[in-house]
Amino acid sequence: MKVAVIGTGYVGLVAGACLAETGNDVQCADVDEEKIARLQNNGIPIYEPGLDTMVSRNQRAGRLVFTTDVGGAVTASEVVFIAVGTPPGEDGSADLQHVLAVARTIGKHMDTPKVVITKSTVPVGTAELVREAIGEHTDSEFFVCSNPEFLKEGAAVDDFMRPDRVVVGVDSERAKKVLTELYEPFLRTGNPIMFMDIPSAEVTKYAANAMLATRISFMNEIAELCEHVGADVRAVRKGMGSDSRIGKSFLFPGPGYGGSCFPKDVQALIRTADENGVELKVLGAVEKANAIQKKKLFAKLSGSLGDSLSGSTVGVWGLAFKAETDDMRESPAIDLVEALLNNGVGVRAHDPQATATARALFGDRIEYFDSPYDALEGADALVIVTEWQEFRNPDFERMKSLMKRSLIIDGRNLYKPERMAEHGFEYLSFGRSS
Secondary structure, three states: OEEEEEOOOHHHHHHHHHHHHOOOEEEEEOOOHHHHHHHHOOOOOOOOOOHHHHHHHHHHHOOEEEEOOHHHHHHOOOEEEEOOOOOEOOOOOEOOHHHHHHHHHHHHOOOOOEEEEEOOOOOOOHHHHHHHHHHOOOOOOEEEEEOOOOOOOOOHHHHHHOOOOEEEEOOOHHHHHHHHHHHHHHOOOOOOEEEEOHHHHHHHHHHHHHHHHHHHHHHHHHHHHHHHHOOOHHHHHHHHHOOOOOOOOOOOOOOOOOOOOHHHHHHHHHHHHHHOOOOOHHHHHHHHHHHHHOOHHHHHHHHHHHHHOOOOEEEEEOOOOOOOOOOOOOOHHHHHHHHHHHOOOEEEEEOOOOHHHHHHHHHHHOEEOOOOOHHHOOOOEEEEOOOOHHHOOOOHHHHHHHOOOOEEEEOOOOOOHHHHHHOOOEEEOOOOOO
8 A cells, every 4th residue: 555654753653664564655754854864864863662673674675765745745645644743732732733734735735535544643623624624725535534543652663563452533434444454464463443433533542641641640649658658559559450440550650751642642631621611620630740740759869868969969860751762751850850950969860762862951961871880970869760671680789889878769669678778778769668
């Protein structure tokens, strides 16, 4: 099938590469000339495991092409995915200007029937706006549908190639047939493609992310309760997760959720509800709880260092909002580092992938190190923000020899308090006694 993917950001690039992997002829189009030139030379602008080899392999085979000619890509394709960004506006609502600009471009370059798929995360009602924008510029037949993405950063390629489900909102048999054929190679294990009406598909994406964000904030509050009453959040989590009605996923406490999806999707869903006269009280509380949670790493640190906070040096392990990505959007590390700098603390940071991203945010206000141990040289404390695998079983004796004070604030509960006590560390985590 001939496919155009408009937008080479996180979603568009993964979708384009994976669709090419199953034999489709894919043109990924973007107006960013520098990014396209880099991609044409197999330079990947994001870190995502497995994506670089997939892009290289499919470019070499001629199935994947990167171009700045958006109109040409539309004209040459049977199926067009809209995968441009929908950043939050000042009021928290999704900004649709890029989506609708692409829709108008599609209309201007459409001379044969096409299926147009909104892959971007968009609020309910967007498909109708896309339909109107296309229809203003063409008399050709076209079919609009919604196909929200459910990709986890750090596992996006695997999620696309082996999805647990594919959600598609359609209102025509033609679109249903095309999407069935397009996704059939990814669903050979029997996982379902779920067809529904378009508004339901648009709401499903936001509802799913909002539920996951809710679980995270809920568990963070349970962890705080555990600290106050002497309970162990590890045992509580296992006890809850063994209930089949609840399940085990997203029950790990931490420094708050971040990334490109949860914060903006919670905001956008709240805004959509407001516009329709509905108050989402639970999600309002989730958003507030997460903002508070992001300040707790610094609170634990400042409570431990006390008057010696100013002028101290702190090692920070992890800057990305989660492991296996270089994405720092809404990362808890941003709140922590800014608080440290505002209180006269020197910051020595290490992240396996997000250093370049951090430099763009913090410049030379902090120090960056290729080795996690180098970041600990002379440090009064270590704060762990991201759960990278390389942090899970470090050389504790080496760490102690490098640090001025053996204080660890573990934002991901990577270590057992009993083990840290044996090694002689002052150790604070979430939801467990120190």
